[in-house]
Amino acid sequence: MSAIKKLLGIVWILLAPTAVVLMFIQAFEKTSAAAEGIARTNTALQWGIILFIFIPISIGFTIFGFYSLKGEYDQEGMER
């Protein structure tokens, strides 16, 4: 189980920045596609809020992957 946790740690480290890049691409595409004026500002605002929320979460996910890779979650019984 310890090896699986470490291996998954690498997956989580790679997954987090990939998700952020995909979100930026979506944000750019959707904002550009919105009609000019208030609709575009509104779409940009919504995506801005989403990025503002998910970027710190992605950083947290990378740290989770890092801890996992370092074996921080290895001991049996991860609850205190």
Place this chain on the structure above:
Amino acid sequence: MDTVEKKNSIIKVIGASSLGTLIEWYDFYIFGSLAGVIGKHLFPSDSGASALINTLAIFAAGFIVRPFGALVFGRLGDLIGRKYTFLLTLVLMGGSTFLIGLIPSYESIGYLAPILVLILRLVQGLALGGEYGGAATYVAEHAPIGRRGYFTSWIQTTATLGLFLSLGVIVLTQNLIGSEAFGAWGWRIPFLISILLVVVSIYIRMKMHESPQFTKLKTEGKVSKNPLKESFRNKTNFKMVLLALFGATMGQGVIWYTGQFYAQSFLENTCKLGFNDSRYILLWAIAMATPFFVIFGSWSDKVGRKWIMMTGMALGIIFYRPIYQHFLDSTDYKTLQKTELVSTGKSETKMELVKDSKDSLMTVKTPMVLKNGAKFIELQKTVISADGKKSKTEITQVDKELSSGNFWMFVALVFFQILLVTMVYGPIAAFLVELFPTKIRYTSMSLPYHIGNGVFGGLVPFIATLVASFPGSTPLSGLWYPIGVASLCLIIGTVYLSNKRHTKED
């Protein structure tokens, strides 16, 4: 204290905590349920700056402010105690809800109306962020060892019952005073009623004592001096915060919001069910499923929390698509009317000018009935130009009513989804409480809960609708968001979480 006294004491603790939390959820949901009506009165009819403020009010309070509330009030709860902190959150929530009901319309005070709504909505989000962790911690710290799942599961019923109460009060008020009066002024009643509920709850909570574990810490001088630093800068605790978020609460959040919000949104907006059918389905399903919060919470004391929560997520991943496919197929009246149509009512025709144009819009409404008793309105819309040329007629089916058999089938399918909610949500308060030490518990458990539930879960309707609007997508494509997040959480929870049961005090 003898056994009977102890039992009475814990019942009072659960009652007082749950009532307050239920009211907070009620307050939070009525805004969402009445957002459309509020928009008409407190926002100008053009979609200029008001649309931005509206977006901020709904988005910001729901998704940004709740985790901040968890940090602010969690810190306070670990510093000064659980009792006074969640009294404060109750006052803030109840006060801001009551004030939303009193805000003059946009016509009276202009842009001050939407700005005040935004401020009060932010206060609501902050208060909710602080409330839940306090109530769950408070009850868990009163519960006997080995019964935390059972006792905290009563707190877990409050979010669903808050939604039930908000839907019930809205439907009842609207039926009592009529749709027109409700749209004009009656929508304020559910907001104003909140103050009565809050006053009763404050009175009850004032009589409560501080949690025994926090009192012990205080007496021994072991209260945390800086809960935020100890929660998030101490690696041992921080890695648990991350594990709680990615291994449990984010999956719980998407299962919760898919079963109770996306289901209703899908039935109303994608399947085009009428107002009453979509709400009554949810009300019945909630009423039947709510006892299972306590059943699964109690069961988790015996078999551990992990596998009950993971099973709930796994069943959601497997069954969401077949369930929603059934919703779509059963309400595809366009196809069914080709073979199943039995009667057509009298058509009504309406002509109106298209805004900023010389064209006219002709709308023909025809009530129809299918063989199985299902009803719907067929809408035919045709644009007629100034020179008399007609555009292609657009035909849609709206205000659909289900046949009796299908209605109960839909209730059963939504009930099943809420049953999954009870599996992931019933044991989670006890799980989170047991993950962190008493002195930083309020702060540490509140943040992953509100990111998981508020952010990952709260975004289900928005992201699912967005995904369903992508080119080449189907109405079911939106389900990939909750399925994806729940799958990720299931893998992490299965691999990293322990199912160890807590049999001694921390």
